[in-house]
Amino acid sequence: MPLDLSLYLVTDSTAAILKERDLGTVVEEALKGGVTVVQYRDKTSDTGVQVETARKLHSITQKYGVPLLINDRVDVAVAIGAEGVHLGQDDMNIKDAKKLLPPNAIIGISTSSIEEAKKAVADGADYLGVGTMFATPTKTNTKSMIGTAGTQAILNAISDSPSVGTVSIGGINHTNVQRVMYQSHSPKKGLDGVAIVSAIMAADDPKAAAEEFAKLIKTPAPFALTLNAPRANEAEALLEEVPRIVRKMVEVHPLVHNMINFVVANFVANVALSIGASPIMSPYGDEATDLCQFDGALLINMGTLTSESISNYLKAIKAYNQRGNPVIYDPVGAGATHIRRNTVRDLMRGGYFDLIKGNEGEIRQAWGSSAVQQRGVDSGPSTLDNQQKATLARDLARRERNIVLLTGATDYLSDGERVIAVENGHPLLGQVTGTGCAIGTISGCFLTSHRSDRLLAVLSGILMYEIAAENAASKEYVRGPGSFVPTFLDELYAIRTAAAKGDDSWFVGRAKVREVKV
């Protein structure tokens, strides 16, 4: 029987999940919906009951040509002639299980670290249950939550073993399954599927739930990033396209939904209006289901975080992710408090960000560096040299499979392959609150208007913004931050007006951009 791990059902007979229903009926419905493997997992029944139940389930799975695996109990698998077993780290080891099982039996094992995964491969496992992906009420005694980043690291470590299958398990549902498959991906090895308990077993209609999973697994995530192969002179090639992308953004007049801190909301809304976009400031997560229909971008800026913000953010991220519209994350002050540190972790687990934008301290926190202590929202003294900043931006973008912008005197922008350094801008930008936050909004406008190359979209936004700042600062009547702000808005507006007329002269010879090799 071939092993197709794409939609792997793990059974659960507890009242909370199975309710009053018959296990065999629920499993059969799930099989009708497209489940490709069934694992019988029963932590409480006596051996006799387990053998009887397993035999009944086997007669059902055989009708659908789907393998039945038994959780933990090699003896039960042997007794009923099941296709294989799923073992935990504390169960019988693979070598001993092989002695008891027929030669073609399937053996899977749970792994939550690189060491466990490498050992499982060396011991001859057919597939690995990799997890726990996300916290789940179905199993609370899990060893560690590894998320997509931990899963990617495991896949990377065993990428020279293409024949060993992998499924992710823990907290996977219809909302996150595409992101789990997309982000849990190393260059040479991706997941073969997902293992699901409650999202199918507890569903009112297990057949429909399985069908929906099968459909989602086959379809690329709506936010999947197409990586454009770097060209010989990448920076120059990108720059040639910038004026066209700015013109396009002005034409599109994009909507940008800002969940932004109250300190900068007014300024940021004015920046968006000046460039020809349409801003809406809405911290209310339930509004996102309506707002995302307009195909604009969502900005999450956690500058003035409250106890209610997080659930609002997660609702909005879910709506925009499902629709495939850009989501930008600005983890303001990410390393300032333990609440913010946890929020970064929870939001990054909770949804997909097309762009993560922040200063050095914030990007290091998003990466998960320990001992990042920001003083307030400032980055604090830099601990990284330029090459390290470029590498950090590249690594985070590669891990998250998105775009990362690390801001500073030099901005580093990466899609995981290319790294572009931008040296435009003016020191007065650092003297006005909200000028950093506005880059998140600007990026949203450009990501909405130009979807085929997200790095180019964000680069175009940064250049429009920073060249306008240089133009403003060069006026002799600009004496400091106070006179800079209105002039800056005027200069953004001037570029927008020029672009609308097809005039690209604002850009000629102005970009200070280079490609960084890391």
Ligand SMILES: Cc1ncc(COP(=O)(O)OP(=O)(O)O)c(N)n1
């Ligand atoms: C496919 C898959 N992966 C992981 C597990 C978890 O197994 P284990 O760690 O042994 O925990 P229990 O399931 O025994 O509670 C699994 N069952 N299936």
Ligand SMILES: Cc1ncsc1CCOP(=O)(O)O
């Ligand atoms: C068996 C198991 N092992 C790790 S998490 C888990 C339970 C997954 O359940 P659910 O799919 O309901 O989150």
